Amino acid sequence: MQQPTSRLEAFCDGVFAIAITLLILEIKVPLVEAINSEHTLAQAILHEWPSWFAFLLSFGTILIAWSNHHGVFKLARQTSPLFNFTNGFLLLTIVVLPYPTSVLAEFINTDSARTAVMFYCATIVLQNVAWTLLFHSMLNPRDLSKNEAARKVIMKTRVRCIYAFVVYCVINTLAYWFPITALCLMAALWVVWIVVGASISEEDIETI
Amino acid sequence: MQQPTSRLEAFCDGVFAIAITLLILEIKVPLVEAINSEHTLAQAILHEWPSWFAFLLSFGTILIAWSNHHGVFKLARQTSPLFNFTNGFLLLTIVVLPYPTSVLAEFINTDSARTAVMFYCATIVLQNVAWTLLFHSMLNPRDLSKNEAARKVIMKTRVRCIYAFVVYCVINTLAYWFPITALCLMAALWVVWIVVGASISEEDIETI
């Protein structure tokens, strides 16, 4: 028999897969007219480094988000209307990501770098809020967790999300003065989420 | 064994997931040349509010449509050729949505706001017609409902769709004089569809 969450997972997988693939469309191909012996194609491609940087940042963000999303569904026994909404809100923050990624790529080496970075970070903060709400909705109003072990993981992760919220807000404030440093810290936080994700999918919970 | 409807569901999920993700491509990234100390990046992003408004409206529409579509398939035991066609027509109204969304975003704060809103509402009316036909095709010419309880839900929802058709037509007429009010009413109707959707997926039907 199908799991009650399987079609929801298929839809979410589709959204994650498309969002991650659309990112490449944001990187502009150099124009033929712009290439000459002074400004070679190799230089033009290298000149696009902010686009590649932003692309990799968002690619990593979505890939880790997908992986953790996958882990979350292993903890759930069923869904509830509220869970569906918080999950929809999380998808919104994923679908939106190509836009701040483009803004970041376009403006990171201009005078508006600060605004671009803060806008990008704000999207990540919003995604963090979505995760927190998602975990919250797994315990309230109904307990959707698969078993006692899963419930403990959900509670622990919810607390971690709130800590992360504080950290992200600090980074976002920092971005006002040191945009590039803030971005690097943002990327460094991936490591934390990978570890959190790994703890979600620890095998003792997966005993379905 | 696979459900007879499972591959159809997978295809529809794909279409919904792509349509919802493509919406973000319609929001234009500000051009570097357009940004200066007079007109900052933050102002340029805020200036895109009609795009964000239209994006959120369509995101909500597709998400709720997907959720209810999901519910509909739980009521069906099998498919019929007519059901496949009405379902294809529903997918058409989903796939088309990014276009009126763009038109709305582009023209909502111009003199053509009225036409843009009426065009957008017309797409929603068309989607409403598609839903009505879908529910109709679940009872005619063959009864595809899973059981007696499912059949009652389908009949009730079909009637609700016809009521909704009247309401949407009134809103669309209203849009001629009060475009913004009509749009807000349109968004308010989401609440109704969420409730209808919840009634479709009531657990006493889901006893597969």
Place this chain on the structure above:
Amino acid sequence: MQQPTSRLEAFCDGVFAIAITLLILEIKVPLVEAINSEHTLAQAILHEWPSWFAFLLSFGTILIAWSNHHGVFKLARQTSPLFNFTNGFLLLTIVVLPYPTSVLAEFINTDSARTAVMFYCATIVLQNVAWTLLFHSMLNPRDLSKNEAARKVIMKTRVRCIYAFVVYCVINTLAYWFPITALCLMAALWVVWIVVGASISEEDIETI
């Protein structure tokens, strides 16, 4: 247990779903600058009718192709390397479709209508060849059909595909003198494919 063809089906479903959804991106949103009291938004949207016509034509083509593709997999017990290739070739003819659709939309009311229509028809002919090869590869070199009844359906459909090839070539030649008539005949052939598709999925074969 999963069917041996299930992951291949999932991939194909993805390709069909994306190709059908990308079609909408080809329809251009009117520019704000082009709209004034002389040339209203409503006129500008109506002016895009060739795009809508081409969109609907290709939407129908892909939807019917997906539906029949679905039917084909019900006839197969397993896959072979040659089947994978012919299936890949069929996917190629689906993925390519948004391009001739755009060309058709762009040029149908210009002097180049003839070329645009013939180019579009040529893509459909190519797709027809792909279908013929697909059915052929289901019987050669290995017989992949599920049972005797399935084998007969495959043989019958292969013959029909060859008839259709002749018909499509005639239509394509006709397009040289009567492009619009040829397009309408092309759309009329949908009815034939729907009937063929229905015969593929007759329930006596589906006894899995």
Place this chain on the structure above:
Amino acid sequence: MQQPTSRLEAFCDGVFAIAITLLILEIKVPLVEAINSEHTLAQAILHEWPSWFAFLLSFGTILIAWSNHHGVFKLARQTSPLFNFTNGFLLLTIVVLPYPTSVLAEFINTDSARTAVMFYCATIVLQNVAWTLLFHSMLNPRDLSKNEAARKVIMKTRVRCIYAFVVYCVINTLAYWFPITALCLMAALWVVWIVVGASISEEDIETI
């Protein structure tokens, strides 16, 4: 029961399916203004041959990659964190492909052909590295292979990937002097990968 790798496969299938379908967006539709009796639509479409060439090259690359990816998952009993990362890296090299494809299409008949071809080949080399790491992560640190036969196939394929790396590097160096020849060799290597893929999915391993 679902396989432990099934949702990962669904996500990857989505990414492959989208990447292969997005390729068509890179081929530019001729502009109406550029067409006149001197320069006909047919000529304009033929003039796009570099785009079609690059499109077919990348279509084949992604299709074969998907097919082999499919084969790889048949060899695996479970996943590990390292496997997830190397798989994510492989997806990155797939998602990125539309960009070098566009660059190739844009510059293959200009003075910058050499750079464009070398950039394209470099992406293929990167993909080759990703495959090597993927096979490596199936044996280290944990053995994820399904059975002894699968383990042998993985080891053999890993060695073949390393040979292929050397071959690709030679081709890429060759591209400095003979860009077109290098591209043709690149396409010729498809045959090798199809054979390798076929050996992965030999039926004696598929005894699930």
